[in-house]
Amino acid sequence: xxxxxxxxxxxxxxxxxxxxxxxxxxxxxxxxxxxxxxxxxxxxxxxxxxxxxxxxxxxxxxxxxxxxxxxxxxxxxxxxxxxxxxxxxxxxxxxxxxxxxxxxxx
Amino acid sequence: xxxxxxxxxxxxxxxxxxxxxxxxxxxxxxxxxxxxxxxxxxxxxxxxxxxxxxxxxxxxxxxxxxxxxxxxxxxxxxxxxxxxxxxxxxxxxxxxxxxxxxxxxxxxxxxxxxxxxxxxxxxxxxxxxxxxxxxxxxxxxxxxxxxxxxxxxxxxxxxxxxxxxxxxxxxxxxxxxxxxxxxxxxxxxxxxxxxxxxxxxxxxxxxxxxxxxxxxxxxxxxxxxxxxxxxxxxxxxxxxxxxxxxxxxxxxxxxxxxxxxxxxxxxxxxxxxxxxxxxxxxxxxxxxxxxxxxxxxxxxxxxxxxxxxxxxxxxxxxxxxxxxxxxxxxxxxxxxxxxxxxxxxxxxxxxxxxxxxxxxxxxxxxxxxxxxxxxxxxxxxxxxxxxxxxxxxxxxxxxxxxxxxxxxxxxxxxxxxxxxxxxxxxxxxxxxxxxxxxxxxxxxxxxxxxxxxxxxxxxxxxxxxxxxxxxxx
Ligand code: FES
Numbered sequence: 135x136x137x138x139x140x141x142x143x144x145x146x147x148x149x150x151x152x153x154x155x156x157x158x159x160x161x162x163x164x165x166x167x168x169x170x171x172x173x174x175x176x177x178x179x180x181x182x183x184x185x186x187x188x189x190x191x192x193x194x195x196x197x198x199x200x201x202x203x204x205x206x207x208x209x210x211x212x213x214x215x216x217x218x219x220x221x222x223x224x225x226x227x228x229x230x231x232x233x234x235x236x237x238x239x240x
Numbered sequence: 241x242x243x244x245x246x247x248x249x250x251x252x253x254x255x256x257x258x259x260x261x262x263x264x265x266x267x268x269x270x271x272x273x274x275x276x277x278x279x280x281x282x283x284x285x286x287x288x289x290x291x292x293x294x295x296x297x298x299x300x301x302x303x304x305x306x307x308x309x310x311x312x313x314x315x316x317x318x319x320x321x322x323x324x325x326x327x328x329x330x331x332x333x334x335x336x337x338x339x340x341x342x343x344x345x346x347x348x349x350x351x352x353x354x355x356x357x358x359x360x361x362x363x364x365x366x367x368x369x370x371x372x373x374x375x376x377x378x379x380x381x382x383x384x385x386x387x388x389x390x391x392x393x394x395x396x397x398x399x400x401x402x403x404x405x406x407x408x409x410x411x412x413x414x415x416x417x418x419x420x421x422x423x424x425x426x427x428x429x430x431x432x433x434x435x436x437x438x439x440x441x442x443x444x445x446x447x448x449x450x451x452x453x454x455x456x457x458x459x460x461x462x463x464x465x466x467x468x469x470x471x472x473x474x475x476x477x478x479x480x481x482x483x484x485x486x487x488x489x490x491x492x493x494x495x496x497x498x499x500x501x502x503x504x505x506x507x508x509x510x511x512x513x514x515x516x517x518x519x520x521x522x523x524x525x526x527x528x529x530x531x532x533x534x535x536x537x538x539x540x541x542x543x544x545x546x547x548x549x550x551x552x553x554x555x556x557x558x559x560x561x562x563x564x565x566x567x568x569x570x571x572x573x574x575x576x577x578x579x580x581x582x583x584x585x586x587x588x589x590x591x592x593x594x595x596x597x598x599x600x601x602x603x604x605x606x607x608x609x610x611x612x613x614x615x616x617x618x619x620x621x622x623x624x625x626x627x628x629x630x631x632x633x634x635x636x637x638x639x640x641x642x643x644x645x646x647x648x649x650x651x652x653x654x655x656x657x658x659x660x661x662x663x664x665x666x667x668x669x670x671x672x673x674x675x676x677x678x679x680x681x682x683x684x685x686x687x688x689x690x691x692x693x694x695x696x697x698x699x700x701x702x703x704x705x706x707x708x709x710x711x712x713x
Contacts, residue, residue, distance in 0.1 A: 186379030
């Protein structure tokens, strides 16, 4: 995949599925994970097949991850911060949490 | 208690060359300008992370190319201009023209808010054209643009087993950048057919009009061709693997070949990102030269709603220099609008703009979209979110479904979180092809706000109507 980066100048510690990892300050969550060799971010809501980031500009919504108290975020648009606890989004994303349906009915 | 309404003269959405130039021009002229950017730092996709690269790793600048380095001047001008910059802001709504006030629905730091500008400039740029093929949903398959963005903002470089596939200037630029970082991809699977006579003629005209850009482009292409393993005439691309990408296969002249890899980067050119402009009710049409939907534009950036202008690649793919020129030109239009409430469109086109036009005509023709991706094979997933295949789209078309909106009801195609961004173009094209009619006649998904996911909680907490700010009263 991507080459692991060595001697990060300004490292940030975080975890993914309980694994401790390190990224560079200013990385997005997606860059932090890809740089650590993680590229399966979630399971698809329809068939449960694994998915990972695709576009990196906030358009494809493939990069959803669960972040501690923040909830489900787009990993390619959210900056990594010290101590972030990240986990995979399982295929049971609650649609009311996303809220798209409710509002588009207005 | 009275509340301070969030007002401004002009809100610019997007911080690439178009948005930033327009913001600078207007702010330097004394206008109160706010730039809303989804990203964390200004620059858009082309100058992504340029300030950080200059500050933290200047040694990388020369590998990323002269055009990228040029972005730093614009960032400097922008920082001095007096325009307000709000990073990390998603715009999920532009109020419709039925509503009394022009308003923008924003999400900033997880909370929803409104902003009431007198005028909006959309500079939302481009997105990569959808490239559906078998296996493109596997983790490990990404776009070239995604990989380039990771290189600029986080210095992530692919392993040598990386395979690039597709066509378009960005693909060759990225390959040339990899070469300068000392990385030689396993293969570049070029899907571009050989150049037509028309493309050659347009190329000559483009060379006369923009010799510098043309020579630079030819240099990339040349360096990629001699230094790298470039395979021409590729079609029927497939990505294989169980839980993530393991191999890529493709056909050349009737023979299938296979490569093991963990990273496949695809690209097939870019198209305007029109989700905001469509949700705002602005008129659009299908541009057959660029095979994509574009807003109807007159003058520098005027649209069918006089309080909204559109510039840059979001108006029509033109590249960074055209975007900057449009930014300058639109500023006069917007300024007149703010003074008189009337549109006065800038009619004259500068010579530089006309020259760029000739370059674009060549690029559109020489790097036309890949046929395989435009009309994918039956078993290919078209809608990544709802996992709807091309076969299902063709079936509903055969049963008499005449458009993508009706198709949604039968297949859920386009109803996932991406709201059709990765399938709209394909669905319209597949349906048009099935019915044997032009894409314009089939139409596009109806795009409605919110165009970004927003939770019910965020929505409920927001001050909706001017003067009724719940939190402040
Ligand atoms: S990778 Fe596409 S939205 Fe994040």
